[in-house]
Amino acid sequence: xxxxxxxxxxxxxxxxxxxxxxxxxxxxxxxxxxxxxxxxxxxxxxxxxxxxxxxxxxxxxxxxxxxxxxxxxxxxxxxxxxxxxxxxxxxxxxxxxxxxxxxxxxxxxxxxxxxxxxxxxxxxxxxxxxxxxxxxxxxxxxxxxxxxxxxxxxxxxxxx
Amino acid sequence: xxxxxxxxxxxxxxxxxxxxxxxxxxxxxxxxxxxxxxxxxxxxxxxxxxxxxxxxxxxxxxxxxxxxxxxxxxxxxxxxxxxxxxxxxxxxxxxxxxxxxxxxxxxxxxxxxxxxxxxxxxxxxxxxxxxxxxxxxxxxxxxxxxxxxxxxxxxxxxxxxxxxxxxxxxxxxxxxxxxxxxxxxxxxxxxxxxxxxxxxxxxxxxxxxxxxxxxxxxxxxxxxxxxxxxxxxxxxxxxxxxxxxxxxxxxxxxxxxxxxxxxxxxxxxxxxxxxxxxxxxxxxxxxxxxxxxxxxxxxxxxxx
Ligand SMILES: Cc1cc2nc3c(=O)[nH]c(=O)nc-3n(C[C@H](O)[C@H](O)[C@H](O)COP(=O)(O)OP(=O)(O)OC[C@H]3O[C@@H](n4cnc5c(N)ncnc54)[C@H](O)[C@@H]3O)c2cc1C
Ligand code: FES
Ligand code: FES
Numbered sequence: 001x002x003x004x005x006x007x008x009x010x011x012x013x014x015x016x017x018x019x020x021x022x023x024x025x026x027x028x029x030x031x032x033x034x035x036x037x038x039x040x041x042x043x044x045x046x047x048x049x050x051x052x053x054x055x056x057x058x059x060x061x062x063x064x065x066x067x068x069x070x071x072x073x074x075x076x077x078x079x080x081x082x083x084x085x086x087x088x089x090x091x092x093x094x095x096x097x098x099x100x101x102x103x104x105x106x107x108x109x110x111x112x113x114x115x116x117x118x119x120x121x122x123x124x125x126x127x128x129x130x131x132x133x134x135x136x137x138x139x140x141x142x143x144x145x146x147x148x149x150x151x152x153x154x155x156x157x158x159x160x
Numbered sequence: 161x162x163x164x165x166x167x168x169x170x171x172x173x174x175x176x177x178x179x180x181x182x183x184x185x186x187x188x189x190x191x192x193x194x195x196x197x198x199x200x201x202x203x204x205x206x207x208x209x210x211x212x213x214x215x216x217x218x219x220x221x222x223x224x225x226x227x228x229x230x231x232x233x234x235x236x237x238x239x240x241x242x243x244x245x246x247x248x249x250x251x252x253x254x255x256x257x258x259x260x261x262x263x264x265x266x267x268x269x270x271x272x273x274x275x276x277x278x279x280x281x282x283x284x285x286x287x288x289x290x291x292x293x294x295x296x297x298x299x300x301x302x303x304x305x306x307x308x309x310x311x312x313x314x315x316x317x318x319x320x321x322x323x324x325x326x327x328x329x330x331x332x333x334x335x336x337x338x339x340x341x342x343x344x345x346x347x348x349x350x351x352x353x354x355x356x357x358x359x360x361x362x363x364x365x366x367x368x369x370x371x372x373x374x375x376x377x378x379x380x381x382x383x384x385x386x387x388x389x390x391x392x393x394x395x396x397x398x399x400x401x402x403x404x405x406x407x408x409x410x411x412x413x414x415x416x417x418x419x420x421x422x423x424x425x426x427x428x429x430x431x432x433x434x435x436x437x438x439x440x441x442x443x444x445x446x447x448x449x450x451x452x453x454x455x456x457x458x459x460x461x462x463x464x
Contacts, residue, residue: 001163019161019205020195041196043189043270044354055245058269061192063185065163066209109268130353131267 005067007031008077014064023067024048024059027074035075035104039133046132047105050074056112058131075104078111086156087111090149091142098136106132110146118154120146162204169213169303172330175206177305180327182206186214186241187273189266190282214241214277214332217251234338237301240277240331247276255336256460257292257343257362264288264347267354277331280316283323283382290317290383291362291375292345293334300324301333308332317382341365342454344447347377348431348439358431361419361443365451367401370394374444379436380424386444389418393448404456407448415448416441 003014003026014030022041027033027050037047041060048059051073059072078085084092087107097103106129113120113128120128125146134142164182166172176182183202185191186209194200208214217238236254238247244262248271252259258276265271265288279287280300293300293313300311302325311324313334318324325331343364349355360377372393374386396411425436454460 019163020201022192022196042193043266046267046269049269055272056269057273058189060196061188061270061273063163063188063192063195063205063207065165065205066185066188066207068165112268127353128268131269 006071023062049105049108090145094145096141096145102134186278189274244271260345286378291377294375295362295364295373298336304328341367342451342460363447386419386422416445419444
């Protein structure tokens with residue numbers, strides 16, 4: 001089937017989509033957006049987190065057809081040209097990235113948190129990242145990054 | 161495979177009648193896992209996320225469906241496709257037990273998609289929405305082109321992953337009385353997030369009728385009510401509602417024993433039957449303590 005989705009502000013069309021295919025597969029394999037990672041395909045790791053109509057979801061659990069006519073924002077859509085989003089910049093500076101596989105999902109999930117709650121407590125950060133697994137960092141640097149980004153985004157009045 | 165995308169409830173019911181073997185998909189948090197791992201190949205998917213009627217909730221205002229005309233009979237009609245995150249954000253005051261259970265489901269991403277309709281559709285004995293539905297005395301509204309009917313939650317579950325739904329029916333909504341007293345939900349698992357319950361328990365106090373509702377999860381072939389424990393607690397609370405003091409330890413312990421006795425657990429990868437019974441007695445004792453303390457101190461509140 002054919003699926004029409006607005007992805008990162010652009011109207012995109014995917015053809016020959018199998019009816020049981022996931023949004024994650026369409027993004028990565030049909031639309032050339034490999035930022036969202038495929039690790040577990042069962043909602044456990046969060047590495048495929050994207051915004052679907054502004055709600056953070058696991059793209060591996062959305063059927064491609066359910067995204068028809070909706071808007072999707074992936075990690076590729078956060079930066080403004082060459083200027084990284086404050087959350088991305090904070091991950092780089094805080095050393096929150098090792099192998100980097102979990103990073104795109106964590107950045108989208110953390111972006112969503114700070115957008116809704118500009119001054120999250122440590123407990124709130126942990127709660128909202130509970131669906132994202134990282135096998136490398138031990139999470140401490142990730143928490144540092146989210147605190148840093150929240151501080152900066154708060155100071156500059158937030159981002160879109 | 162076909163992908164059916166109804167835009168209204170009427171269209172959805174017609175599609176289900178025309179394709180009884182079409183598999184509904186709401187949040188996809190159960191179904192997509194099965195598709196991704198090739199465990200299921202339905203002939204058609206019936207996407208419910210385009211049906212606005214299913215994604216709303218409202219209350220029945222006035223004095224509600226309660227024949228006694230008691231304002232406490234007011235109910236919430238919760239559309240099948242309202243995700244857990246909205247139940248938490250919008251219904252914590254009216255449906256505290258269900259909202260507590262919703263907070264324990266998966267992760268934020270799962271709660272943003274997963275729905276009570278999907279939990280009922282899967283009818284897993286471990287589904288976290290089920291114990292609070294049982295405790296609150298909820299009814300499931302099922303509909304087809306033949307009409308609609310209400311199935312009491314206690315009659316909905318027929319076995320592991322089997323329910324009272326007919327092949328041409330969809331869960332359209334769940335009707336839950338607005339809480340008139342404290343409610344609790346508690347779940348045992350290996351970590352705070354992302355756990356299927358080893359066992360769970362939900363409790364609802366109904367001060368206006370003197371009744372006590374219970375729901376047991378993940379400790380039997382279906383979610384269960386602990387009927388003897390309900391009657392015991394109601395009898396013990398009779399006469400205490402007016403001048404509530406702390407509950408004697410003997411009452412709390414007996415309540416726990418009766419809840420444990422109502423369970424029908426098995427040994428599996430998540431825990432043994434013996435552990436589940438033990439844990440349920442503890443959860444029952446604790447939730448009754450918390451709920452009664454909330455009642456005594458008036459610290460529970462009904463406004464959302
Ligand atoms: C990582 C992860 C963690 C999870 N954690 C929990 C947890 O902590 N507690 C818990 O209870 N569950 C958990 N689940 C399971 C799942 O999220 C819940 O069962 C959820 O309620 C399913 O809702 P859904 O809308 O996503 O269902 P879907 O996957 O869309 O559907 C599930 C089933 O119900 C049927 N169905 C859906 N809607 C209807 C309807 N309106 N009428 C009739 N049939 C319908 C579908 O055909 C399918 O068979 C978890 C899942 C994942 C992937
Ligand atoms: S790939 Fe989607 S949650 Fe792991
Ligand atoms: S940096 Fe390797 S999984 Fe997180």
